[in-house]
Amino acid sequence: MTIDAAPTVRVNDFAIKLANVNGTGSASANSLLMQAIFRMGIPVSGKNLFPSNIQGLPTWYEIRVNKSGYTARALEYDLMVAMNAQTYAEDIAAVRSGGYVLFDSSWPLDDDLVRDDVTFLGVPLARLCLDNFTQPRERILMKNIAYAGAIVALLGIDVNLVRALLAETFARNEALRDSNQKALSLGYDFALETFDCPLPFRVEAMGATDSILIDGNTATALGALYAGATVAAWYPITPATAVMDNFTKLCATYRREVVAGENEGDPPTVKNNYIILQAEDEIAAIGMVLGGGWSGARSFTSTSGPGISLMNELLGLAYYTEIPAVIVDVQRTGPSTGMPTRTQQADLLLCAYASHGDTKHILTFPANPAECFEFAVASFDLAEHFQTPVFMLLDLDIGMNDWVVPKLTWDDSFVPDRGRVLTDEDLAGMKEFFRYAHADAEHVAARTLPGSDSKGAYFIRGSGHDQFGRYTENPAEYQEVVDRLKLKHAAAAAHVPPPVVVQRPGASIGIITIGGCDLAVREAIDVLADRGLPADFMRVRGFPFVADVRQFVESYEHCFVVEQNRDGQLRSLIAIETGVPIERMHSILAYGGFPLSAAQVVDGVIGHGVIVNQEN
């Protein structure tokens, strides 16, 4: 078990995978490594591939380091940190030829697990911790920081930076800080003494960046805070729970006023400029959001696919009665319960047409946490401008994993678009008010809020109504309203975030993608260009689609649509809504539940018969 002194040195370009047992405290050690690499200014990603379980099942964490910013999921691992004996066989098999396996050498490795083409790095983690710690729990937990210490040495990570991170994390707990520093040294020193550090693939600090490390759920919560959301209603669900957890924390910091008592000795009173209601189910959550939206408060809910399924009934009510609402859908793997801790983009059609009857909704598709922040704000504007539910569709990979993105900024001149709302003064100048009459050029009619003068009072109804808001069963009167709703939806195309397009000279194919596929597809396009197959890129960021989407598809003999679901939902949606023949688009699909990697896209394009023939 010696280091093979392979001559090729790769700096800031490798992938490692850590195999752990969930519930053993490995998550903090893994994110410590990722954060340290991030602090060295190197583009990095961390993907947590975890089970829907609290303790005892296999869990993996993948770190990809890439100086060019290719940080989509890698499928080849240079180093496997095999900390889970249950999965030794599959983990050791996953290392690339010429790669390394770090394992706990307190116990011998079975002979049949050993590979000739891989270097095994044994670190006696359990023994080191047994010798150096006394508490049983510490002896288990500190193994994680100890292997992190070994990796710090093996990859050439700045150990002082890691020490500083531990000091920050445990600033308020001296005992824990000391244990962690000690464990770090145990692994670090052992690796330095035993192996030829660093390994041929390693990190080297890059220049200072203005980037941050943030997950999409946190960024979404920040967006809701900055958008001025005051009513939040939700039901706990993986992977969306952290949206409300973070919104709750942020509101407690930025929206709570503690007012001193009137007289001396009076206790201070708390004033919250928000309300967060943990509902009895997702049906209630969306109902509360509609109540808030009807009343003129910016209201939202966060959920995942199963929650959207439950909300369908009231989403139709909101659409038909024209009530603003923002629904954050952190997509997970369906159908049914599916795989709650795995990622997918399979709620597209569900959200686009949620509820019975003819319905169509406005959707936004962020690709990373920075866009989660930006699009969350935009979604509230869209919802109030168009008086309708707006869905922001992220996915588990964006929502729950940490991403390196440019730091979030805010323009203090921002004025929220509250849409057409009549004040009592407006009403005073009007002869009569009718809820759905006198729509503007974008087919939006002015609304009043409950509490406004009785002249603006009307009766919201999910039953058939005419443009005056009155009950109707008359075909023409009914159709007039639903036809306007269709036009209103179409008008939103000009307001949703526009597609991102990147063109290359000589491109013969087009690739359309969505959301979290962004990085993998961009990387794939670079790989394809290197192989002599330049491709143009379009990432759609909103629905309804602008005309550019159809034009893009029609510009290429072969257009690929890359997405993470079984049925090619984006491809179908484009075909249905733009009228472009569906056979003009070829699907490249990844829907097993793990984030997309560039290799899957490249294989999809290359492996497509049409392209191969063209190359011939």
Added chain:
Amino acid sequence: MPSIVKPLIPLAPLAKNELGLTIRDYEGAMSTLCAGCGHDSITAAITHTFWELSTPPHTIAKLSGIGCSSKTPTYFVRGAHGFNSAHGRMATIATGAAAANRELTYIGISGDGDSLSIGIGHLAHAIRRNVNMVYVIENNGVYGLTKGQLSASADIGTRPKKGEANVVAPIDPIMLGLAMGATFLARGFSGDKEQLIPILKAAVAHNGLALIDVISPCVTFNDHEGSTKSYRFMREHEVKEVVTDYVPVREEIEVSLAGRGTRSVTMHDGSVLTFRTVPEGYDPTNRLKVEEYIREHQRHGEVVTGLLYLDESAHSMHEINHTPSEGLNKVPYSALCPGSAALDDLMNDFR
């Protein structure tokens, strides 16, 4: 729901309330319910209540679900803001609306199908949250709009117009309320407006969710022999011992304490409720005693009406959540957005 605009015929000068409005100003469209429907009497009681309280119509938000009962908000206070939502979901929308704007008076009208079957979860949780609203269940024991299926409030042995007698236990919203920690529970009978109006007034004054179960016979599908929600059954079996007087905060409060068993409770807004001719030992603030009293009468086939339970000390949704007094929808954006400097500062947590 279809509705017919009510002709406004000027009659002899009508009495005016403090706002100078007459009872006509608190009416709505003409009812399209069956002639003799108990719900119409409840509508009349609600109309009177708001007129007598001089509640400005535009400060009332009236909500409902789906069903015969849920049609009725069209029939009262046309100047109020209305929301006819989805079957069983009224409580959720009322919760969100009340959360966003605490300055309005919220009245939700529901039925036994709406509240005790499809929406029972929402009702239970609205009670738990103590949402600031009046919640009326117009309880007739049947699904009227779908033509006479028995509902979850139908008593064992009740015969529908067609089909077999009911054999499954009924759900009593008052018992549900007691179990869920309700702070205001009353039962009325649509045939007794005199009793219902003071209950409604007290409900409006209540700080939190006021649940009123009103037995309201369905003349078309549940007013026959064998029904326990018929006019005849109620007239023969109602026990109207818990009578309530409501004294608004503005009036001089003179409560007779001489009467045996009389008891008064000061409401959150300063108005006073007096329970008179109360049976000896009846304590409307003692959850266990209230339950025992109702159950005892139920054993004898009697329906106790009146304001049955009241806890004016509990915190309402707004107090629990410390929402601002002006209503969340009035908070200016400048007070909601932390601004660029705060964001810049916060970014240090993500490095």
